[in-house]
Amino acid sequence: MKTESGSGRLINTSWDGTNTSGVPQPNGTYKFRMDATAGGSAAPVIGRIDLNNNLPMAQITAPASDQLIVTPAVDISGTASASSFTSYSVDVGLGTSPFQFITLTNASSGPVVDGLLATWTLQSSPPSGIYQIRLKVTGNGGATAETTRFVRIDHVPPLQPELSQPASPATTQPITVTGTAEENTTVELYVNDQAAGETTATAEGAFTFTDVALTLGSNSFKASARDSANNTGSFSDKKTVVYMPAGEGLIHILSPADGSTVYK
Numbered sequence: 001m002k003t004e005s006g007s008g009r010l011i012n013t014s015w016d017g018t019n020t021s022g023v024p025q026p027n028g029t030y031k032f033r034m035d036a037t038a039g040g041s042a043a044p045v046i047g048r049i050d051l052n053n054n055l056p057m058a059q060i061t062a063p064a065s066d067q068l069i070v071t072p073a074v075d076i077s078g079t080a081s082a083s084s085f086t087s088y089s090v091d092v093g094l095g096t097s098p099f100q101f102i103t104l105t106n107a108s109s110g111p112v113v114d115g116l117l118a119t120w121t122l123q124s125s126p127p128s129g130i131y132q133i134r135l136k137v138t139g140n141g142g143a144t145a146e147t148t149r150f151v152r153i154d155h156v157p158p159l160q161p162e163l164s165q166p167a168s169p170a171t172t173q174p175i176t177v178t179g180t181a182e183e184n185t186t187v188e189l190y191v192n193d194q195a196a197g198e199t200t201a202t203a204e205g206a207f208t209f210t211d212v213a214l215t216l217g218s219n220s221f222k223a224s225a226r227d228s229a230n231n232t233g234s235f236s237d238k239k240t241v242v243y244m245p246a247g248e249g250l251i252h253i254l255s256p257a258d259g260s261t262v263y264k
Contacts, residue, residue, distance in 0.1 A: 017051050027051055056082035056137035056145040061114065067151045068229055069131075074120040074151075076104070076133060081111040084140035090118040091134045096150065098132055128155045154229035158182040161207070161223040161236045169242040173214040177221060179236070180205045185225040190235075192220055201225070214243035 017025055034045040060078040063069065080088035088111075091101035104118040117135065133149045161181035181187050181201040189196045189209050201207045212221075221239045226232045256262055 025051060055143055056080075056085070056139040058088070058135045058137040058145040058147040060117070060133060060135055060147055060149045063133075063149070063151050065149055065151075069122070069151050069153050070229060072122050074122070076117045076120060076135075077115060078117050078135060078147075079113050079115075080117060080135060080137045081113055082137060082139035082143070082145075084143075085111045086138045086140055088112070088117070088135065088137045090120075091136075092120055093132050093134070094127060094129055096130055096132060101134065122153075125155060126153055128153055154227070155231060157231040157233040158185045158225040158227045160234045161187055161201075161225050163221055163223055163236050163239045165239050166221070166241045168240065169244045170214060171244060171246040173243055174211040175214060175241065177209040177212050179207055179223060181207055181223070181225040182227065182233075185227050187223050187225050190222050190224075193222075214241065216243055216245075218242050 019025055029048055029050050031046065031048050057079055059080075060076065062077040063074055076090055090104045092104060093099070093101040104120055120133075129152070131151050131153060133151065135147050137145045159182055161179050163177065163179040166175055166177055177189060179187075183201055183203050183205045185201050186198055187201055187207045188198045189212070191212060192215065196212060197209055199207050199209060219241045221241070222235045222237075224232055224235050
């Protein structure tokens with residue numbers, strides 16, 4: 001006998017085929033009973049379950065579910081075994097219900113227990129999306145077991161950030177620069193085309209850079225966003241702030257630009 005307990009409105013439990021002492025039980029039909037209490041006793045639910053340790057076992061342990069794939073080769077690990085083992089296969093397809101699969105080269109023609117099943121070598125720039133990894137194990141007599149795992153590939157860069165216009169002219173510095181970008185992306189700020197720091201956009205997409213130093217005269221600002229797949233989007237539109245300390249005169253020439261060539 002083995003007893004499981006828990007709380008809540010929904011019941012989701014599993015049996016690993018062992019007794020209370022962890023000893024595997026022989027094949028056969030077993031009876032289960034579920035009892036629930038909620039300020040009183042409820043009628044038990046009684047059913048039967050068949051235990052067959054001869055069925056094949058298919059289990060994927062890596063990559064993790066919903067893992068973002070960023071390497072050109074992915075090791076697929078897990079277990080493909082049976083008491084009467086025949087073969088296993090690992091397939092990969094694009095989408096949650098792929099139209100077609102690519103069969104990967106098996107790491108071994110024999111059973112695998114908690115080891116390498118296959119290596120998925122990605123083509124150059126595969127399409128972005130959700131991919132299904134499918135493991136099928138076959139035993140003698142045609143008995144099969146199958147399991148799947150979903151992973152992601154992302155080559156789509158985030159949208160360009162939007163910078164808020166800081167007050168200009170500025171009479172004091174450093175200043176604060178704010179803006180919006182795709183949520184949870186890494187935002188990098190450039191001042192006068194020089195990297196000036198990074199921060200992370202919030203779940204709402206807001207970001208803030210404090211203590212941004214200015215140089216005397218005109219200062220340009222732009223920002224880019226980078227996502228968790230290391231895709232970097234285009235730069236934001238530039239913003240300009242003129243730094244003119246209080247009490248000091250400053251002539252600001254807008255045109256021609258500094259360093260430009262003028263032809264007569």
